[in-house]
Amino acid sequence: MYFNPRYFSFIDDKKSALHSEIKMQDIKKVRFEALAAYCRHPATLFQLREIRWLQAHDEAILVVITQDxxxxxxxxxxxxxxxxxxYRWxxxxxxxxxxxxxxAAAPALVDKGLF
Known part of the structure; x- marks a missing residue:
């Protein structure tokens, strides 16, 4: 397993994970920068504009809404x-x-059991 299982204990029961609602909460850009700015490739900011930052499951997952x-x-x-x-992509x-x-499409990625 490539990702820390401690942060994904909420997926232990696949059945309940598939039927649970993924709740994401907005976080400020400064909080995102403190948690994960280092994982952003420098060229990304020339291609994408970050417009919203969210977290789920006590910051186990971060979501960034971007605009090309x-x-x-x-x-x-x-x-x-x-x-x-x-943090990694x-x-x-x-x-x-x-x-x-x-x-709206982001929670489906977690539901697919990608972790």
Whole structure:
């Protein structure tokens, strides 16, 4: 397992995880920067504009809503902690025409059991 199981104990029972509602809460950009700014590739800021930052399961998962600078599409990027407790990119949604659509697609990534 590549990701720290301590942070994913909420997925122990696959059945209940698939039927539970993933609750994400907004966090401030400064909080996101304190937790995970180091995992962002420097070139990313030339390609994407970060517009919203969220957390789920007591910061075990971070979600960043982004907008592609070139074409204006929106996507949600999921970060989770690895075995050394560092946040890493784990998945992202497809691209959507609104930030709300991208945000709505994010919980399905967790439900798929990607961890």
């Amino acid at each position: 600078i070139e074409d204006g599409d929106f996507a949600a990027v999921l970060l989770a902690r690895d075995l050394k407790e560092r 784990v998945n992202m949604t497809g691209f959507f025409s609104t930030p709300d659509e991208a945000l």
